[in-house]
Amino acid sequence: QVQLQESGPGLVKPSETLSLTCAVSGYSISSGSYWGWIRQPPGKGLEWIGISYHSGSTYYNPSLESRVTISLDTSKNHFSLKLTSMTAADTAVYYCARSHYFYYHMDVWGGGTTVTVSS
Amino acid sequence: SYALTQPPSVSVSPGQTATITCSGDKLGDKYVSWYQQQPGQSPVLVIYEDTKRPSGIPERFSGSNSGSTATLTIRGTPAMDEADYYCQVWDGSVVFGGGTKLTVL
Numbered sequence: 001q002v003q004l005q006e007s008g009p010g011l012v013k014p015s016e017t018l019s020l021t022c023a024v025s026g027y028s029i030s031s032g033s034y035w036g037w038i039r040q041p042p043g044k045g046l047e048w049i050g051i052s053y054h055s056g057s058t059y060y061n062p063s064l065e066s067r068v069t070i071s072l073d074t075s076k077n078h079f080s081l082k083l084t085s086m087t088a089a090d091t092a093v094y095y096c097a098r099s100h101y102f103y104y105h106m107d108v109w110g111g112g113t114t115v116t117v118s119s
Numbered sequence: 120s121y122a123l124t125q126p127p128s129v130s131v132s133p134g135q136t137a138t139i140t141c142s143g144d145k146l147g148d149k150y151v152s153w154y155q156q157q158p159g160q161s162p163v164l165v166i167y168e169d170t171k172r173p174s175g176i177p178e179r180f181s182g183s184n185s186g187s188t189a190t191l192t193i194r195g196t197p198a199m200d201e202a203d204y205y206c207q208v209w210d211g212s213v214v215f216g217g218g219t220k221l222t223v224l
Contacts, residue, residue, distance in 0.1 A: 046205055048212065048214070109162055
């Protein structure tokens with residue numbers, strides 16, 4: 001059974017960089033899937049952040065692309081999100097998920113981690 | 120950028136059929152996925168590639184996609200299906216619809 005678990009700081013100061021990690025169990029991230037991040041601001045809908053493949057192929061939300069990096073660590077079977085220049089608008093629940101290689105639907109999700117941006 | 124439009128809310132009586140729509144330009148040319156999100160929970164994939172159900176998703180969930188509209192249908196809707204539902208496509212990046220709150224009452 002594939003499981004994903006997010007970890008990282010629950011509180012980030014404005015202008016700082018958010019770093020989150022998603023630990024994957026039951027499946028190798030070197031296999032044929034994309035791995036990515038989605039967020040959900042309080043009371044709002046889902047916002048896709050981006051995905052990455054073990055070959056290095058990445059796709060990012062155009063509205064966040066200048067601030068986002070998603071990377072995979074196959075030795076630890078986890079992947080990470082870095083989001084720079086955080087503001088209050090980045091306050092959200094952040095989910096990691098596995099995406100289908102070709103059609104990009106997300107079939108396995110982590111439980112989510114809440115990130116608040118505040119001084 | 121590509122946009123998907125969903126009704127903010129849909130109501131259905133228990134045991135009846137719920138229909139949630141998702142519209143977009145030439146949507147029928149793309150594959151649509153649907154996610155269910157219960158309050159305080161992570162989203163769950165309920166339909167992918169327009170009509171396919173993942174393992175473990177009840178048969179009462181079905182999907183269709185033609186023209187500019189995709190539809191998620193829930194037959195015999197039980198109270199437990201009260202949740203937010205999101206459609207999603209790939210258009211060079213993942214695009215989500217704004218979500219529909221399904222109320223079963």
